[in-house]
Amino acid sequence: MRLRKTISTISFLFAILIGNLQAQNVTFENRTAFMPQFKKSDPKKISWGYLTVPETWGANDGKTIKIAVTVLKKNATAKDSNAVVFIQGGPGASGIDNIWLWLNHPLRENNDIVLFDVRGTGYSQPRLDQGLGKKFLEILAKNQSEEEDEKQKTNAAMSCKQELINRGINLDAYNSQAVAKDLHALKTALKYKNWNVYGVSYGTYMAQVYANNFAGDVKSLLLDSPVYDISTYYVENTSNYMTSLQKVFKICKSDKTYDKQYPNLEKIYYEVIADLEKNPLTVTVDKTLIPSGTFTYNAEDFKVAVQQALYNKKLVEVIPLLIYQFHERRGESLGNLVSAFSSLLSMDYGVYYCVSCNETLPNNDFLKYQQNASQFKGLNGGISFYKSDFKVCDAWNSNRTVAAKKDNTLSNLATATYPVLVFSGEFDPITPLDNGKKVAQRFGKANYIEARTYGHVPSFTKIGYKVVESFIDNPKQKLDLNRFKEADNVKLVTGITINKGVAKTGKSIGEQDPIFLFPLATALVVMLAFIFAYLIKLIKKRYTTVQDKIVRIGITITSITGLVLFGCLLMAITKVSEQNYFILAFGLPQTFNYIFLLVLVFLGCLILTLLYYILTIKKTDARSVIFSVIFSNILLATYLLYWGIL
Incomplete structure (x- = not known):
C-alpha cells in the first residue's frame, strides 16, 4: 500500500514537471548564418539557430526570448556526441562573435563547439544594448570631473533602463540563474547527453551556477580566469589591480636595462596621476570613434588604461612605455589608445547592468571597497570606471526588491564528480591568482594551473590550447600543471x-x-x-x-x-x-x-x-x-x- 502511494506521488510530481516544461514552450529552430561572412557556409560544418525560452523561467505569462546559437561541427567522423559549450564573460559580451577563435581551435577536431549569446546580448533577441558603450566613451572623452563623469554615466544607464522597461523587458529575468536554465534547455534541444562546459571571466561564475544546479549536464568543467566570490568582485578591485601592476614595477626595477630606460617607474606612475588630475591631456582621435575628434585623458582614464593593459601579456610589455608616454605628455601616440577604450566598451551594457545590478553589486559593500582602495594613497579612491557602478546600480535598483542580497551559494560543487580544470593568469588584474586557487579548492578534486607571464584568459594562448585539448579529449589523464613554466619571460619594450x-x-x-x-x-x-x-x-x-x-x-x-x-x-x-x-x-x-x-x-x-x-x-x-x-x-x-x- 505504501509503495503504491509512493509511486502514485512520484507519477503526480512527474506529470506536474512535464506539464511545467511544456508550458515553458522551449523550442529550437535552425536559421541562416547570423554573420554575413558565413552566409555560404556548409550547414554540415556550421549550423545556426535560435533557442526559444521563457523570458522569466517559472512564469506562465507566455513571454519568450530567443537565444542565438552557433554550432561548429567537429572535424572527426566519430559518431559520439561530444561537445564543448563556451560561456563568454562580460557580463554582456557576445560568444558568437568569438567564432574566429574557434574555427581552427584544436578542440574542434573531436568536439562540436557550441557558441551562444547570453540572453539579451549579441544576436539574441531581444538585444538589450542601447548604445551605452558609445555614450560611455564620449563621456570619458570629455574634460570634466570624476563626479560629473559618474553623474552622466548614471543618467545614461537610467535612460537605458527606462527604454528597456518601455519595451516590456523584465529586468529581473537577466542573471546567472536564468542563463543556467537556458543552458540546460539548450543541451536538451541539441540532444547532447552531457557536454564539456568552458567558461571565461564572468562566464566562469555563470558556469559554476550552471554546474551547481545541473551537475548531470556536465561532462567536464573548465574555468579560465574565474570569479570566486561575487561579494568581493568589486570590493577587492583596487588591490587586485595594484598587486598585478606592482609585478611590472618589480620586473622593471630588477633589470638594469629596463631601469635605465624607465627609472623610478612606480614613482612616475603616481606622478602621472597627480599631473593629470591638475592638467588633463587632450589628444586628436579618429572622428569615427569620437565625433568631436578629441579625447581628453584625465587621471581616471590613465588608471583604467593601465589596468586594461594588464589583461594581455603583450600589453604588459608596453606598460612602462605607456606610463612614460603619459609622463612626457606625448599626445601624438596616446591618441591610438582610444580605440582600445572603444573595444573595452563594446559589450552590451543593458545586459551588463541587468546582471551586475541583479546579482553582483547588491552583494558588494561600498564601504569595504573604499577601505580596500584607501591602501593606495596615490590612486585617490581606486578606479572610477568600476567605482561608478555602485552609483549606477543604486539608481538602477531603486524601488526594486531585487536589490536585496541573493542566495549565491554554490555548495553542490563540493561534491562534483566530473573533472575540473582552473586557469589563472599571473598578471590578471580583475580575477587574480588567488581567485583561481580558491575556486579550485571549492571542488573535491580540481586541476589548477597558474599561467606564468600571462594576464586574463590564458587558455587562449599556444600553451593554453595544448593544455585545454589534453584535458577535454582525455579529462581523466594526469595533466602537466606546470606547462606554463615554458612560457617566455615578460620582455618589457624599450628603444x-x-x-x-x-x-x-x-x-x-x-x-x-x-x-x-x-x-x-x-x-x-x-x-x-x-x-x-x-x-x-x-x-x-x-x-x-x-x-x-x-x-x-x-x-x-x-x-x-x-x-x-x-x-x-x-x-x-x-x-x-x-x-x-x-x-x-x-x-x-x-x-x-x-x-x-x-x-x-x-x-x-x-x-x-x-x-x-x-x-x-x-x-x-x-x-x-x-x-x-x-x-x-x-x-x-x-x-x-x-x-x-x-
Whole structure:
C-alpha cells in the first residue's frame, strides 16, 4: 500500500514537471548564418539557430526570448556526441562573435563547439544594448570631473533602463540563474547527453551556477580566469589591480636595462596621476570613434588604461612605455589608445547592468571597497570606471526588491564528480591568482594551473590550447600543471621611436580595402615599370638632351627610394607585429630608424625632381609619361602624409 502511494506521488510530481516544461514552450529552430561572412557556409560544418525560452523561467505569462546559437561541427567522423559549450564573460559580451577563435581551435577536431549569446546580448533577441558603450566613451572623452563623469554615466544607464522597461523587458529575468536554465534547455534541444562546459571571466561564475544546479549536464568543467566570490568582485578591485601592476614595477626595477630606460617607474606612475588630475591631456582621435575628434585623458582614464593593459601579456610589455608616454605628455601616440577604450566598451551594457545590478553589486559593500582602495594613497579612491557602478546600480535598483542580497551559494560543487580544470593568469588584474586557487579548492578534486607571464584568459594562448585539448579529449589523464613554466619571460619594450602614423598605416593595409588601396597599388606599379623601362634607355643613352637625361635619372632615383621605403615600412610593420603588435601603437623600434631617414631622402628627391621638371618642361620629351610617374610618387607621399608617417 505504501509503495503504491509512493509511486502514485512520484507519477503526480512527474506529470506536474512535464506539464511545467511544456508550458515553458522551449523550442529550437535552425536559421541562416547570423554573420554575413558565413552566409555560404556548409550547414554540415556550421549550423545556426535560435533557442526559444521563457523570458522569466517559472512564469506562465507566455513571454519568450530567443537565444542565438552557433554550432561548429567537429572535424572527426566519430559518431559520439561530444561537445564543448563556451560561456563568454562580460557580463554582456557576445560568444558568437568569438567564432574566429574557434574555427581552427584544436578542440574542434573531436568536439562540436557550441557558441551562444547570453540572453539579451549579441544576436539574441531581444538585444538589450542601447548604445551605452558609445555614450560611455564620449563621456570619458570629455574634460570634466570624476563626479560629473559618474553623474552622466548614471543618467545614461537610467535612460537605458527606462527604454528597456518601455519595451516590456523584465529586468529581473537577466542573471546567472536564468542563463543556467537556458543552458540546460539548450543541451536538451541539441540532444547532447552531457557536454564539456568552458567558461571565461564572468562566464566562469555563470558556469559554476550552471554546474551547481545541473551537475548531470556536465561532462567536464573548465574555468579560465574565474570569479570566486561575487561579494568581493568589486570590493577587492583596487588591490587586485595594484598587486598585478606592482609585478611590472618589480620586473622593471630588477633589470638594469629596463631601469635605465624607465627609472623610478612606480614613482612616475603616481606622478602621472597627480599631473593629470591638475592638467588633463587632450589628444586628436579618429572622428569615427569620437565625433568631436578629441579625447581628453584625465587621471581616471590613465588608471583604467593601465589596468586594461594588464589583461594581455603583450600589453604588459608596453606598460612602462605607456606610463612614460603619459609622463612626457606625448599626445601624438596616446591618441591610438582610444580605440582600445572603444573595444573595452563594446559589450552590451543593458545586459551588463541587468546582471551586475541583479546579482553582483547588491552583494558588494561600498564601504569595504573604499577601505580596500584607501591602501593606495596615490590612486585617490581606486578606479572610477568600476567605482561608478555602485552609483549606477543604486539608481538602477531603486524601488526594486531585487536589490536585496541573493542566495549565491554554490555548495553542490563540493561534491562534483566530473573533472575540473582552473586557469589563472599571473598578471590578471580583475580575477587574480588567488581567485583561481580558491575556486579550485571549492571542488573535491580540481586541476589548477597558474599561467606564468600571462594576464586574463590564458587558455587562449599556444600553451593554453595544448593544455585545454589534453584535458577535454582525455579529462581523466594526469595533466602537466606546470606547462606554463615554458612560457617566455615578460620582455618589457624599450628603444622605441615614436611615430603615430605607424599604427594607422598598419591598420589601413591590414583592412585591405580595395577602393582605398587601389590608387596606391597603381602608383607603385607605375613607378616599378618606369624604373625597368627607363634604366634600360639610360644605359643605352637614348636621350637627346642633358635636361631629358637628368629628369629621368631624378625620377628613377625617387621611384627606387619610394619603393624601397614602402617595402621596408611593410617589412618593419610585419616583423614588429609578429613580435608585439601593440608596439605599433607607439611607433617602431630604433633598429628601424633608417625608414624615417628614407622618408626624408624620398621627399627631398621628389621635391628636387618636381622642381627641375617644372623648370625644364619645354625641353623634356614624353612629358605626359614623365608627369604620370612624378604624380605616382606624389601619390605615395600623400598616403604617407595621410597615415602620419611624414
